[in-house]
Amino acid sequence: SDDSSAADADADLPEGVERRPFGGRERLSTRGAQVYGEPVDSDGWRAWDAGRSKLGAMLELGMDTGLVGGESVLYLGAASGTTVSHVADFAGPTYAVEFAPRPVRDLLGVAEDRDNLFPLLKDARDPESYAHVVESGIDCLVMDVATRGQATVAVRNRQFLADDGRLLMAVKARSEDVTAEPDDVFDDVLAELDSAYELLETARLDRFHADHLGIVARPK
Numbered sequence: 001s002d003d004s005s006a007a008d009a010d011a012d013l014p015e016g017v018e019r020r021p022f023g024g025r026e027r028l029s030t031r032g033a034q035v036y037g038e039p040v041d042s043d044g045w046r047a048w049d050a051g052r053s054k055l056g057a058m059l060e061l062g063m064d065t066g067l068v069g070g071e072s073v074l075y076l077g078a079a080s081g082t083t084v085s086h087v088a089d090f091a092g093p094t095y096a097v098e099f100a101p102r103p104v105r106d107l108l109g110v111a112e113d114r115d116n117l118f119p120l121l122k123d124a125r126d127p128e129s130y131a132h133v134v135e136s137g138i139d140c141l142v143m144d145v146a147t148r149g150q151a152t153v154a155v156r157n158r159q160f161l162a163d164d165g166r167l168l169m170a171v172k173a174r175s176e177d178v179t180a181e182p183d184d185v186f187d188d189v190l191a192e193l194d195s196a197y198e199l200l201e202t203a204r205l206d207r208f209h210a211d212h213l214g215i216v217a218r219p220k
C-alpha cells in the first residue's frame with residue numbers, strides 16, 4: 001500500500017533526518033541552527049531543500065545511501081555549507097573541504113554552531129594536503145565538486161574511506177564537457193570510478209538538478 005511504501009522510504013533515512021510538514025508539505029529536515037534562510041519548525045527542525053542540495057535530492061529520490069546517522073564524513077566541495085550543515089546535524093565528525101576562500105568564510109560561521117564540523121580550505125585534487133587532519137577509515141565520502149575531473153577526485157580520495165564505507169557522489173555533466181551528451185559523460189565517469197569503486201546504485205537527479213547523476217558506490 002502507499003502507507004507501507006512511505007514507511008519504507010523513511011526507514012532508508014539516516015537517524016536524525018526526518019520528513020516533517022513545512023507549509024503543508026512533507027519535507028526532509030534535520031535539527032540544528034538555521035543556515036540559509038530555510039524554514040525552521042517549533043521543535044528546531046529545519047527543512048532540507050533538495051533543490052539546493054544533491055545529497056538531499058539523493059535521499060528525496062529514495063537512493064540507498066547506506067547512511068544511518070553518526071558516521072564520520074569527508075565532504076568535498078562544501079561551498080558555503082548549505083548541504084554539509086545538514087550532514088553535520090546527523091553525522092559524526094564531518095570534514096568539509098572547499099578550495100574557494102569566499103564560501104569558506106561562510107562555512108566557518110556554519111561550523112561555529114556545530115562542534116563536529118571541520119572546515120578545510122584545501123584542494124580536493126590534492127588529498128595529501130589534508131591527510132594529516134582527516135582521520136582514516138572514514139565511513140562516508142560525499143562529493144559535490146562540480147569541476148572537470150570529478151572521477152579523478154573520487155579515486156584520489158578513496159584512501160580515506162573504510163573498506164565498508166560509501167562514496168556518495170553527484171556528477172554534473174556540464175562540468176566535464178558542456179557540449180557532450182550527459183549520458184556519455186556519466187559513462188566515462190563510471191568507467192574511471194571502476195578502478196577504485198564498486199558501483200551500487202545510480203540515479204538521475206534531474207527532478208531537482210538538471211543533468212546530474214547521483215552515485216552510490218563502495219571501495220574495491
Ligand code: SAM
Pocket residue numbers: 052053054076077078079080081082083084097098099100103122123124125144145146147
Ligand atoms: N555541496 C555544496 C552544497 O550542496 O551546499 C555545493 C557545492 S558547489 C556545486 C561545488 C563546490 O565545489 C564549489 O564551491 C567549488 O568551489 C568547489 N570545488 C570545485 N573544485 C574543488 C576542488 N578541487 N577542491 C575543493 N573544492 C572544489
